[in-house]
Each structure stands twice: as structure tokens, then as C-alpha cells.
Amino acid sequence: MKSPETTLRVHGLTKVYGRGLFGAPGFRALDSLSLEVGRGQVFGLLGPNGAGKTTLVKILLGLVRKTEGEAQLFGSSVGDASVRRRVGYLPEGHRLPQYLTGLQMLELFGQMCGRDRAFLRARIPTLLDMVGMRDAAQRKIREYSKGMTQRIGLAQAMIHEPELVILDEPTDGVDPVGRAAVRQIVQNMKDAGVTVFINSHLLQEVEMICDRVVIMAKGRILREGSIAELTPRTGRYHFELASTPPQLARVLEGLGANLELLPDGFELQLSDLELDQCVDRLRAAGLSIRGVQARRLNLEQAFIQLVKKDAQ
Amino acid sequence: MNKHIVRSLFQDALYQVFDNLGFRILGVLFLLPVLLTFLVGFREDGMWIAHYWHWSYESLLASLSSGASGDPALFNGIRDRLLDQMIAVIVDWIADKAGFVFGIAAISFFVPQMLEKGAADVVFSKPVSRLALFLSRYIAGLIFVGVLSSLLVGGMFLGFFVTSGYRDTGLLWSILTLIYGFAIFHAISCTIGVFTKSTIGAILLTVIFMPVNCGLHKSWELIAVSRHVAAEERERKPDLPAKEPPGMLLSALNTALTAYHVIAPKSRDATRIAQGLRRDIEDFTPEFADEDLGLSVAEPPAGFAREPRSSFNKDGLVWIAAHPDGGGEARWTLKRDALSALGSRTAYVKRLKKELAVDSTRADISRRYTDRFEWKEKRGDEERLRRKWVFQIGDTVLTLDYDAESAWGARDESEHSAQVFLAGVQIKDELERQAQEASYDRYFAWSGPWQFNAWFSVGTTLMFVLAMLGLGWWKLSRTDF
Structure with missing residues (x-):
């Protein structure tokens, strides 16, 4: 039974990539993974390269099809595109549309997530201030530095006021001041009751930000718990x-x-x-x-x- | 999908198109002929530049041919012919052929770029279906070509109208047919883009497909037309001996070509449809036409009306105009005689020279060798201006006769009217007629057997486009990012 306070729930989730001809086994990226994330938590996902973290996130966002098992967001199957209106995502190594300005991108992505212009007109300036991009908003994204791209990327993940924000390496390419700002943004989201799902290699940051952490390897969960539980x-x-x-x-x-x-x-x-x-x-x-x-x-x-x- | 999502996808398509370098380059290139139509005007009295400098067609030709002057009849209707040629070159060739290749090269990256690692994660994680995102890229391509062809064709239409006083609304159909033609190749490019995720792959395979598809259709058209002509001939002559059936290989090849023709997009027909639609809009039916001789008269002489009882095959077609000052009339007569009845054209001309006691001059009609006679004739108190043109088509000698009161006939407006009328007399070359008779274009129409039916062509082509997009979507829906 799923809790009404559950934002994310996966059960027996398996993903096998590249199954060969005549049933030859492929690469098992996720192996019967089960996990639940409660509403309003800041949740960290850790694991070595190839652990299956990105695959898990991509299945949740409909970017990758699961092989077996169940994956739900807000009680609905992840196959339902409309559920993604309640989710914001900042992918690792993302490439935002280069032909848009930061402002245009936020407007378009906000509308794609079902928000009207009036909402976006009020939301965008606040968000630009939050990520420190107000001055550069009118410039084309192709002119942005890596740090700026990361910050505007963070803004697009939050543009529609999602209930769940998935951040994949959110501080990648961001300077120390910017990192502190990102931490503050995550804290603000938590205070506002938003569930934040962080996938990062910067363990110190995860330790500073996250309430709960899952450590994965080879598509399975090795340990799950609070920071105190994981650090004996x-x-x-x-x-x-x-x-x-x-x-x-x-x-x-x-x-x-x-x-x-x-x-x-x-x-x-x-x-x-x-x-x-x-x-x-x-x-x-x-x-x-x-x-x-x-x-x-x-x-x-x-x-x-x-x-x-x-x-x- | 709510209205905000639809609007955002459309806006995204617009931003992508307007930011595209290829779009800007083509925009500038297409603006050049448009500006030219505003700058250079082709009017009845000659060529104008910027409404200020003027050259008559006669003086232009004289300066181009080192002082030699051409037949005055050559310049009648020259404006329309020049503009038609310009439209054919710019719209049917430059935009339709080179523009398509350049356009495909400019926008083939739309889909592969969306599927790049990093970009796909951002876009496909939004609450928008993959089909909608795929179609938005396809529509972006249609916007690309729609804006450019509207700019080119609409601009030229306006330019011709403002500067040359030429208004051919049928030209505007070219906007739709250019989009139609491009829609075919863009669908292919998008689908290849999904499968290969490579811009270069999408460009190369689409550009290779263009001539291959064209060549295969052309081969099928030749076979279809020759079969149709043979069938028509057998219908006319049932006694003709039956031809031996083709060998198995030829038969299989023919079946394969026919299957290809039915399934594949008939991109060649886009230009045919554009030209057909233009002709329909122009509603051009000549004043008179004789299919057997390949002779047509575009319009009656200005101010003249056809004598309803006159007949080309009896005493000749007659056009009559009443003298503006009352009393008397002027008439044009177009008459045919069998060559055998006159001996030969040269013998007939010699006889005329003798009878009329005047020499003839050469004044070709529709590039056909023509003898022209001019003389004055006393009829009671009145002096008449008489002119006669004699030319030959196959075993028929044609005579065009002009008879008017002398002073009236010599007036500038009467001379001009005569020149326009003569320029409208067209004779199709025998080879040209034969080629046209045996061409796919001759049979291609909105009604008729499926092989030559424009509806069939458009329907199966649109089905191909839908199938291509469906294939692209199918692959996209099964892609893991």
C-alpha cells in the first residue's frame, strides 16, 4: 500500500539494456529496485559510475522505458506524461535550446508544463533573481558560460512550481558562491514542501543538504537511511x-x-x-x-x- | 495537451526558424528577385527602371543586337512572355529545385539536435508527448518554407503588380505547392533524423532520395504514357496486330516501377499541379484553336467581334469592327486552303504578287516563315488599306487578311491592335506537338485514369508523408535517452 504522502515509489524496477538476439542477456542497469520517497524530503541518490542512478531518474521521467516492475510518481504511473507537470528536472550535462534567450526558454518551458503567461510573468523575475541570472536573461543561451547555463537550467526545473524537483549534479560547473546559493535554493524548496531528489558525486554537499540518502551499486540499493544512520x-x-x-x-x-x-x-x-x-x-x-x-x-x-x- | 502547450510548441518552432542561419541566407537571396520586381518594371511600352529610366523593347533589342531591329510583331505580348519566363525560372526552378536542397540542408538538424544527449533529456522530460514534439519539429520546417515561399512568391506578385501592372493571382498558388513539395522531403529528413540521429545522415539521404525518386517516377511515366498512347491507338485502329507480351524480367521491372509509383511521393507533380492551378486561375481559353493544325489565336483583334456564322473550315473566320466615325467596317479573315488546291505556297505567293502587283516582305508569324503583302485598294470613293499574310502548316496554307479604311487602318491604335492580334497567333511546332502528345504532362489532370490523376497523386503522396511521420514517431516512441 502506498502512503498518500509518497511522492515517488518504485517496486521491483528492472531495466535491461541491449538485449541481444535470441534472448541473449543484456546489461542489467537496474535489478529489482524498490524505493519510496516521502513528500517534502530532500533525498540523495549516491553510487559509483554505472550504479543505475541516471537510469532510475530517466525511467521516472519517461526518458527510458522500464523492463519490469513498477514506477510511480504521485500515485500515477510514470508512463503518463501529464504526471510530469508536477516534476522539474535538471539533467546532468544538459543542453538547452541554443536558439532561445534565457527568458524565452523559461517562458516556453513554463508553458510546456501547462502554466499560463500571467503566472509566468510573475514567476520568472523572482526565479531569475533567485539564480542570479536577471541581467543575462535577454541573451541567447549559446552565449552563456557553463555556470550560467547551470543556473538557468536550475531555473527551468523550477519554473512551473513543481512538487518534485530532480537535480542531477546541480552544482556541476558552479563556483563556490553559486554552490552555496544552490544549497539555499534547495533548502527553500524543502521549506516550501517540495520534494527534492538529488543525484550528485559531491558527497559533502549531499551530506549538508539531504535528509535521506540511498547508496546504489550495480542496479541495487546497498544502504538507505538518514545521514546519521549511514555514517556510523x-x-x-x-x-x-x-x-x-x-x-x-x-x-x-x-x-x-x-x-x-x-x-x-x-x-x-x-x-x-x-x-x-x-x-x-x-x-x-x-x-x-x-x-x-x-x-x-x-x-x-x-x-x-x-x-x-x-x-x- | 492544453492550449499553453500547443502555443509553446508553435512559438518554439518560430524561434527555431527565425534564428536559423540558412533561413536568413535564403531570406536575403529570395528578397533579391523580389526587390528586382519592384525596381524593374516590364510594361507594354517597354522596360522601366525605378519608374524613371525607360527603354522600349525595340531599342533594347537593337542595342543588344548591335543595331539590328526585329520584327515589330516580336514585341507584342513580350511583357507577359518575359514575366512568365521570370516566374518559371525563379519559382519553378530556383525556389523549387535549388531552394529545396538548400532548405533541407538548413533544417535537417532540427530533429537530430533535439535527440542529442543533454537536449533530449531536457525536452522529453517535459509533460509533452513525443509525437507532439516530433510534429513540432516537422511544423517548424513547414513554417520555414512557408515564410520563405510567401516572401518570394507574394513579394514577386506585389512587385509585378505595382511596377509592371501585371496581376496573375494564379502565381500565389505556388506558395502552397512549394510548401507541399517541401513537406514531402522534410518528412523524409525528419524520419531519417530519428533513425540516424545525425544531421549529415538526414541531409545526405534526403538529397540522394530527391533525384532517385524523380528518376524512378520519370521512368514509370514514360512507360505509362507509351502504354496509354498504344491503347488509344488500338482503340482507334482495332485491326492493329497485338504486340507480343514483354519478357518476365521486363514485366517484373514494370510491376516494381508501378508499385514504386503508387507508394512513393510524386514530388514531380508539385510543379505540374502549380502550373495547372495557375492555368485554371488564369482561365485562359484562346479565341480560336485548331488542334489538328496546332494553330491558336489568343484573342480577337482589339475592338473587333467575331462574325458568328463564319467558319474556319469553310470561308474562314471573320472578325469585324465598325468604323468609329460611322459608315464602313474593318475586317480580319483567317482562312485555310489545302496545299494541293493551290499548287504550293510559293506558287500561290507568286500568283498573289502578280495579281496585286506588289512585292511581299518577310514577316514571320510564331517563328513560321510568312509572306506579308500590303497594298491600297480603291473601293468607290474610299481608299482601303489591305494586308495579307500567307504561311503554311503541313499540307495547309493559311491566309490572314486585313481590310480597313486607309486612314483608320493606319492609325497608331489600329496598328497596335493588329500587332497584338498577330502576336497572339501561335503555331505549335510539329515535333513540339508530338512531344507534348506523348508526354505525361498532357494527360496529367484532376480527372482521368489513376495513372494521370492529380487527386491520386496528391492523395498517395500525403499518405506517404503520413506513413513517414508515423514511422519516425514509432521509432522515437521506442527510443531510450
Whole structure:
């Protein structure tokens, strides 16, 4: 049963490319993939090259036909073109019509998504300001730089106020200031209840933006969960001390492993039992503890670990 | 698909066309003959440039041929002939042939570019069906050629009207027939574009298809006409011995050509239809025509009316005009005599010279050797101006006789009227007649057997275009991007 709050749902989705003659097996880009994305979430899709991320997105947008399984957007089959009125898409390496100006392109794409001119007249200036393209809107797209093309591309994905926005490498070619702006735009969309589906290789950004993440490889889901769920504790703790005496190593002798002394304290690999003992020893030595923090893997580390494990 | 989507697709097509470099180049090239029609005027009295400089046709020819002057009759109707030639060259040849090739080269990228990686992702992810997007590119091509042919044909029509005072509304049909002709090749180009996703492929294959298709149809037309002529002959002469049936190979080839003709687009017919429609609009029926002799008279002499009881095959056709000042009349008579009854044309001319006591001069009619006599004749108190032209078609001698009161006949307007009338007397060359009789063009009409039927041609061609677009859409609907 699908939840009424579900924006995107795929079940047992399979895509096989280039099936040969006489039933020879082709390349299996998606392998019985099942996934659900709730309304208003910022959802990250990660995976190595060839994992099937783009295929999944293209099936959702009707660009690629599925081989088996079910794919739905807003409870309707993705084969129904009208459902795409509620979706905005920024493809990776997109090529917008070069014969149009940025303004013309936004007007035309807005109308193609069923919006009338009055709506677009009000919407376009706001959107151009949001992506910082107001001054260049009257120029032909062929005159734009890569960053400008990316920004106007982002605007076209949002022109019709979609309920789901799919962004494939949204910060590709965008400078650091522009990237921060993109993050802010995504946050604004989330605040407005828009579901955002991000496919990116920039894991730091995904970590900063996404509520939930799916890691894929070979057409299957390896892990799915929140950022906290995907980045486990490493068992390593960071102790921040008021001062770091020279005898600190002696105080901690025989406790834990891989001690690393730092200007503000130290880091140490500890079990739960050893953690209490460590605190006791430090207090007994008269050292003042300012803070203790359990170290986690970052998303990139978790991703690499997971993908390597899967490859083995 | 709501109205916003339809409007956006149409607008997109317009933007794509107007931004196209090929469109701009063709626009400028097509503007040149249009500007020429506004700048250079061909009027009855000669050629005008910018309504200021004027040359009579006689002086133009004299300067072109180092002082030699031509037969005055040559210049009658020269304006219409010149303009007709200009239209034929510019519309039927330059726009229809070279324009099509250039046009296809200029817009063949419409579909492949839409299917390029990156571009297809953007466009086909919109809530618009693939069929609508494909058709929008096809319509963009039709807009391309529609605007250009309207510019060329409409501009020339206006230019001829304003500067030359020539108004041939039938010319405007060429806009539609140019679009029709282009629609065929553009459908092929779009479909090839879907299959190959290559602009070069679409251009090359379409441009190669053009002459191949033309050649195959031409071969079929020759066979169809020769069969039709043979059938007509057998109908006339049932005693003719039956011909041996063709061999198996020839028969198979003929069947293949016929099948091809039925299925493939009949692009050659577009020009025929344009010319046919123009003739219909002009509603041109000559004042008199004799199919056997290949003789026609375009219009009666100005101010003259045909004597209804007169007959070409009896005492001759007679046109009469009453003298404007009352009393008396002028008449033209066109008469035929069997060559055998006169001996020979030269013998007849010699006899006339002797009888009339005047020498003849050469004054060819419709490029046919013609002896012209002019003399004065006393009839009571009145002096009459008499002229006679003698020429021969096959075994028939034709005499054109002019009889008018002397002063009236010598007036400028009477001379002009006579010259226009003579220029309208046309004789088809025997070879030309034979060629026309055995040509596909002669049989091609809106009614008639399917082989020569314009409706059949248009219907099957449009079906081919639809089938091509259907094929393109079928492939597109099965393409993964």
C-alpha cells in the first residue's frame, strides 16, 4: 500500500539494456529496485559510475522505458506524461535550446508544463533573481558560460512550481558562491514542501543538504537511511581538555588504542567500558574535561567503505 | 495537451526558424528577385527602371543586337512572355529545385539536435508527448518554407503588380505547392533524423532520395504514357496486330516501377499541379484553336467581334469592327486552303504578287516563315488599306487578311491592335506537338485514369508523408535517452 504522502515509489524496477538476439542477456542497469520517497524530503541518490542512478531518474521521467516492475510518481504511473507537470528536472550535462534567450526558454518551458503567461510573468523575475541570472536573461543561451547555463537550467526545473524537483549534479560547473546559493535554493524548496531528489558525486554537499540518502551499486540499493544512520561511529573519541600536560600519555597508558595528541586534547580508540575508565583517569589526574565527542565516518568514507565491501 | 502547450510548441518552432542561419541566407537571396520586381518594371511600352529610366523593347533589342531591329510583331505580348519566363525560372526552378536542397540542408538538424544527449533529456522530460514534439519539429520546417515561399512568391506578385501592372493571382498558388513539395522531403529528413540521429545522415539521404525518386517516377511515366498512347491507338485502329507480351524480367521491372509509383511521393507533380492551378486561375481559353493544325489565336483583334456564322473550315473566320466615325467596317479573315488546291505556297505567293502587283516582305508569324503583302485598294470613293499574310502548316496554307479604311487602318491604335492580334497567333511546332502528345504532362489532370490523376497523386503522396511521420514517431516512441 502506498502512503498518500509518497511522492515517488518504485517496486521491483528492472531495466535491461541491449538485449541481444535470441534472448541473449543484456546489461542489467537496474535489478529489482524498490524505493519510496516521502513528500517534502530532500533525498540523495549516491553510487559509483554505472550504479543505475541516471537510469532510475530517466525511467521516472519517461526518458527510458522500464523492463519490469513498477514506477510511480504521485500515485500515477510514470508512463503518463501529464504526471510530469508536477516534476522539474535538471539533467546532468544538459543542453538547452541554443536558439532561445534565457527568458524565452523559461517562458516556453513554463508553458510546456501547462502554466499560463500571467503566472509566468510573475514567476520568472523572482526565479531569475533567485539564480542570479536577471541581467543575462535577454541573451541567447549559446552565449552563456557553463555556470550560467547551470543556473538557468536550475531555473527551468523550477519554473512551473513543481512538487518534485530532480537535480542531477546541480552544482556541476558552479563556483563556490553559486554552490552555496544552490544549497539555499534547495533548502527553500524543502521549506516550501517540495520534494527534492538529488543525484550528485559531491558527497559533502549531499551530506549538508539531504535528509535521506540511498547508496546504489550495480542496479541495487546497498544502504538507505538518514545521514546519521549511514555514517556510523568509528569507536574513536575526541577529548577536549582545558590544558594538555606533558604526562598525558602516561595517564592514559594501557587504555584504548591509537592515541593521538592534539593541541586542545587528544583522540583515542575506546570501547564503551574504556570510555568510563578514561574519564575516571583524567579526573583522577586533575585534568578538566571541556567536551567528549564520538567520532563518526563522514558520508564519503561510509560510501567508499560500502562500495568496496560490495565489490568484494 | 492544453492550449499553453500547443502555443509553446508553435512559438518554439518560430524561434527555431527565425534564428536559423540558412533561413536568413535564403531570406536575403529570395528578397533579391523580389526587390528586382519592384525596381524593374516590364510594361507594354517597354522596360522601366525605378519608374524613371525607360527603354522600349525595340531599342533594347537593337542595342543588344548591335543595331539590328526585329520584327515589330516580336514585341507584342513580350511583357507577359518575359514575366512568365521570370516566374518559371525563379519559382519553378530556383525556389523549387535549388531552394529545396538548400532548405533541407538548413533544417535537417532540427530533429537530430533535439535527440542529442543533454537536449533530449531536457525536452522529453517535459509533460509533452513525443509525437507532439516530433510534429513540432516537422511544423517548424513547414513554417520555414512557408515564410520563405510567401516572401518570394507574394513579394514577386506585389512587385509585378505595382511596377509592371501585371496581376496573375494564379502565381500565389505556388506558395502552397512549394510548401507541399517541401513537406514531402522534410518528412523524409525528419524520419531519417530519428533513425540516424545525425544531421549529415538526414541531409545526405534526403538529397540522394530527391533525384532517385524523380528518376524512378520519370521512368514509370514514360512507360505509362507509351502504354496509354498504344491503347488509344488500338482503340482507334482495332485491326492493329497485338504486340507480343514483354519478357518476365521486363514485366517484373514494370510491376516494381508501378508499385514504386503508387507508394512513393510524386514530388514531380508539385510543379505540374502549380502550373495547372495557375492555368485554371488564369482561365485562359484562346479565341480560336485548331488542334489538328496546332494553330491558336489568343484573342480577337482589339475592338473587333467575331462574325458568328463564319467558319474556319469553310470561308474562314471573320472578325469585324465598325468604323468609329460611322459608315464602313474593318475586317480580319483567317482562312485555310489545302496545299494541293493551290499548287504550293510559293506558287500561290507568286500568283498573289502578280495579281496585286506588289512585292511581299518577310514577316514571320510564331517563328513560321510568312509572306506579308500590303497594298491600297480603291473601293468607290474610299481608299482601303489591305494586308495579307500567307504561311503554311503541313499540307495547309493559311491566309490572314486585313481590310480597313486607309486612314483608320493606319492609325497608331489600329496598328497596335493588329500587332497584338498577330502576336497572339501561335503555331505549335510539329515535333513540339508530338512531344507534348506523348508526354505525361498532357494527360496529367484532376480527372482521368489513376495513372494521370492529380487527386491520386496528391492523395498517395500525403499518405506517404503520413506513413513517414508515423514511422519516425514509432521509432522515437521506442527510443531510450
